[in-house]
Amino acid sequence: MEFDVTVEIPQGSRNKYEMDHTLERIRLDRLLFTSTKYPADYGYIDHTLGRDGDPLDALVLVGEPTFPGCVILCRAVGMFVMRDEKGPDEKILCVPAHDPRYGGVQDIGDVPEFDRLEITHFFEVYKDLEPGKSVEGSHWEGRDQAYAEIEEARRRAAQAPAPGASA
Template identity: 45%
Template sequence: MHPWHDIAVDPDRIESELPVVIEIPAGSKNKYELEKKSGILKLDRVLSSSVRYPANYGFIPRSFCDDGDPLDVLVLGQEPVVPMTLVYVRPVGVMHMRDSGKADEKILAVHAHDPAFNHIRKLEDVPPHLVAEIQRFFIDYKVLEEKEVVVDPFEGRERALEVIRTALSDYWKMRANER
């Protein structure tokens, strides 16, 4: 099974039960990344800066973005999640950024089955300091690699859902062009 291509996403359930494959557990300095051809998780690098991932980090199966990768997701929850675990999430916002000149959007979501996050339904429900920490992480995480990252403010749930729908549609366009 290939985690990018073989996990179905029900477009009618993306608001409450969106599947995400975790690549990086919260608190890690290791940057794991899906090897697109094989579907195996590889260690891309260890972060150079003295920061750690502020949330579990993964991707939406059967999605595709302008950077050539599946759509990234930060998943808020009580515990770090083991890489290659499938988690169902509820999207609450989106952060737009440019990483080395390329658009690289990040969906902010909560674990749909974590009781400590059950009350979070929209971006405004997320503690503001946590949102600031996440933005700061992405501003700082490549500083010592001397790579430029530009982070824009988060946008809310409706914009996040638009970005997700576009990425799901773009996946099928990309697959059709491969044939």
């Protein structure tokens, strides 16, 4: 399964950008309070709704950072599962769908251990200095669980009321 990921934050950035879906523009949300930097391009999978009420988060392993608003055709290789101050928060780990550098990366076990450790460390500490924000517990799941979560997030998005519709 291939899908589009819209990049909000390029790899190596401390700026936390978010798509303002009302304005259809990228907005600077904040500068990370810690000295950590995003370990991969970070954004969301189009036409999904995560359990946190936002589009499903995605990390894309890229050789070079892209830019906010860039759309990358991807495939999933795993899923990082964590809990923050708002509740469960899944992040789909992806690679560019047709990049030969990632042809051998098919499932989470194919991602170098150091890369997984770096991503885990980032998400465990990136909110440490922010008042009212927290991260507790995290673990990795494989490609099949990632695709199951994407399908569930697509169902949630399809069943969600249209923006501006009254409940």
